[in-house]
Amino acid sequence: MPISTVLAAATAELTRAGVSSARVDAELLAAAVLGVPRGRLALSSGFDYIDKARFDEFVSRRAAREPVQYLTGSAPFRYLDLMVGPGVFVPRPETELLAEAGIRELRARGGGTLVDLCSGSGAVALAVAHEVPAARVLAVERSEASLDWLRANARRRAAAGDRPVEVVSGDVTDPDLLAELAATVDAVLCNPPYVPLGTPVPAEVAGHDPADAVFGGPDGLAVIRPVRERAAALLRPGGLLAVEHDESHADAVADLLATGGRFTEVTGHQDLTGRPRFVTALRAG
Numbered sequence: 584m585p586i587s588t589v590l591a592a593a594t595a596e597l598t599r600a601g602v603s604s605a606r607v608d609a610e611l612l613a614a615a616v617l618g619v620p621r622g623r624l625a626l627s628s629g630f631d632y633i634d635k636a637r638f639d640e641f642v643s644r645r646a647a648r649e650p651v652q653y654l655t656g657s658a659p660f661r662y663l664d665l666m667v668g669p670g671v672f673v674p675r676p677e678t679e680l681l682a683e684a685g686i687r688e689l690r691a692r693g694g695g696t697l698v699d700l701c702s703g704s705g706a707v708a709l710a711v712a713h714e715v716p717a718a719r720v721l722a723v724e725r726s727e728a729s730l731d732w733l734r735a736n737a738r739r740r741a742a743a744g745d746r747p748v749e750v751v752s753g754d755v756t757d758p759d760l761l762a763e764l765a766a767t768v769d770a771v772l773c774n775p776p777y778v779p780l781g782t783p784v785p786a787e788v789a790g791h792d793p794a795d796a797v798f799g800g801p802d803g804l805a806v807i808r809p810v811r812e813r814a815a816a817l818l819r820p821g822g823l824l825a826v827e828h829d830e831s832h833a834d835a836v837a838d839l840l841a842t843g844g845r846f847t848e849v850t851g852h853q854d855l856t857g858r859p860r861f862v863t864a865l866r867a868g
C-alpha cells in the first residue's frame with residue numbers, strides 16, 4: 584500500500600481526534616513501524632499487511648491521545664534519544680535549555696559535580712553526562728516506575744561510552760538527601776512537578792503523564808520549596824541552581840530564591856517559545 588495514501592488517511596483521522604501535530608505524528612508512527620528514520624519514509628517501499636495492522640493500531644491509540652513517544656518508545660532530548668513509556672514523564676523540548684545552563688556551567692569549570700533532582704527518564708542528567716564527559720552526574724528520582732526507565736536509559740548511555748550517571752532513589756523533600764555531598768556540588772538542576780493542582784492540561788498529560796510528575800500541589804510550588812532547601816545545602820559557594828517552573832511562576836520562584844540571603848544573581852530565563860520557563864541563581868557565601 585503506498586505510503587502517501589496511508590499517511591493521508593492517518594493524518595485525517597488524527598486531525599478529527601484533535602491531535603494538533605497530526606501529520607508529524609502519523610509520520611513518526613509510520614517510521615517506527617517500518618524501522619526507518621522519519622526523513623527516509625518517502626524512500627521506503629510501503630506497508631505490507633502486518634505493518635499496516637500495527638500502524639492502524641498505533642493511529643487508533645494516538646487518536647485516543649496516547650503520547651506519540653509512548654507509542655514509538657523514544658523521545659528526543661538534545662543529542663540523545665531516550666527510552667520512554669507508561670510510568671515516566673516524557674521529556675519536553677523546553678527543558679533542553681535548563682540542561683544547557685548546567686552544561687555551560689560545568690564546561691566553564693572543565694568538569695565538576697552536578698545533581699539532577701526529579702530526574703524522571705534521566706533526560707537532563709544524561710544530556711549533561713553526554714556533553715560534559717569530565718562531569719560527575721547524579722540523578723535523583725522517587726518514583727519506582729520512573730527509576731526503572733532512568734536506570735535503563737543510564738545503562739544504555741554508559742554502554743554507548745558516556746560516563747555513567749549515578750542513579751539515586753530518593754525524595755527531594757528529605758533533608759538528609761545526599762548529605763555526604765553538602766557544600767561540594769557545582770550545579771543543581773531541577774525540572775520538578777510544577778503545575779498547580781486543578782489546572783486543565785492536554786488529554787495526553789491528563790491521561791498518561793504520571794500525576795506526581797506534573798502537579799506541584801495547590802500553588803504549584805510544593806516541590807520547588809524543598810528543592811530550594813536541598814540546593815542551598817548541596818551547593819558550594821558560587822554553585823549554580825537552575826529550576827524550571829510554570830510560565831505563571833517566574834516572579835514567585837525568583838522571590839523564593841531571592842528571599843533569605845542564600846542565593847544571589849537570581850535571573851529569569853525564557854524557553855524557545857518566549858515564555859518564562861526557568862530561574863537560575865548562585866549559592867551565596
Ligand SMILES: C[S@@+](CC[C@H](N)C(=O)[O-])C[C@H]1O[C@@H](n2cnc3c(N)ncnc32)[C@H](O)[C@@H]1O
Nearest residue numbers: 672674701702703725726754755774775776796
Ligand atoms: C516534570 S517531571 C521531570 C522529569 C525529567 N527531569 C524531565 O525533565 O523530563 C518531574 C519528576 O519528579 C519526580 N518527583 C516528584 N516528586 C518527587 C520527589 N519528592 N522526590 C523525587 N522525585 C520526585 C517525578 O516522579 C517526575 O519524574
